[in-house]
Amino acid sequence: MTAVLRARQLGKKYRRGWALTGCALDIPAGHVTGLVGPNGAGKSTLLNLAAGMLAPTTGTIEVCGGMPGSGPAQLAKVGFVAQDTPTYAGLTVADHLRLGARLNPNWDDALAHRRIERLGLDPGQRAGKLSGGQRAQLALTLGIAKRPELLILDEPVAALDPLARREFLQDLMEAVAEHGLSVVLSSHLVADLERVCDHLVVLVAAQVQLAGEVEDLLAAHHRLSGPRRDPATLPADQQVISASHTDRQTTLVVRTEAPILDPAWTVSTVGLEDLVLAYMSRPAEAGPGRRPTLEVLR
């Protein structure tokens, strides 16, 4: 696998504490990778480290084979649209495209103009007078037209209406298919991620809890329901991610590569949203690789 992003022991500490710790990641090139996790989990911190906007406190991060933000050639390879979709309030839409053309060696001017026209944005309008969603569309257009190898998007669709969201994600998938673009995007909208991402990273409490190809992750997790039982009594190769109980029944989300043979369980598949929720509701100290249980008494 060619990694477009590789992190080892990556950590970032702000004054009030660690926003990211012990992060080891290999994100494959040519795919769309979704980054999910609760508020404050460290997603923006990770993306800002990848874009070279922040420097690591510990460990290393490499994107497109180089150190983030380390020079003009490296900067040209990586596009970054930050969470607040920054634009210059006093500049017009057309000014932004001119600036994009001047600053980016691989700039695709035809694509930028086509997109702006399709979105119905007035080239003469100042960015400060655009709606939040229109401003996000302008920032995303700049990111795509830059024609980077890796496009990093921090909650790119949060401000877009549902139709605009769908069309934008469609544009992204086309760019991946046509130009071999790699995308890493964070979002709270798991249904959107399900549509576009083939890889997933779940970040909770400053740590990577789960990472891999969506198909493999879904195949390795199962929902078990059956008579009430202490999750600690499960075989050691069945890692309990979440557990909920009624008086008589237990429902678990379990990770295992082996088949589940115990006839007491009714086994069903887990959808992406349930998988993400199971990891998000896991206690922080559970960490990857340990055998935690979230006991929810209904």
Ligand SMILES: Nc1ncnc2c1ncn2[C@@H]1O[C@H](COP(=O)(O)OP(=O)(O)OP(=O)(O)O)[C@@H](O)[C@H]1O
């Ligand atoms: N510039 C900063 N200075 C100090 N602390 C920060 C800074 N940026 C983020 N943090 C803290 O680091 C932690 C992780 O924040 P981060 O913005 O990376 O989370 P996030 O997963 O992107 O959250 P959200 O989903 O709400 O956008 C939080 O506890 C936050 O308060």
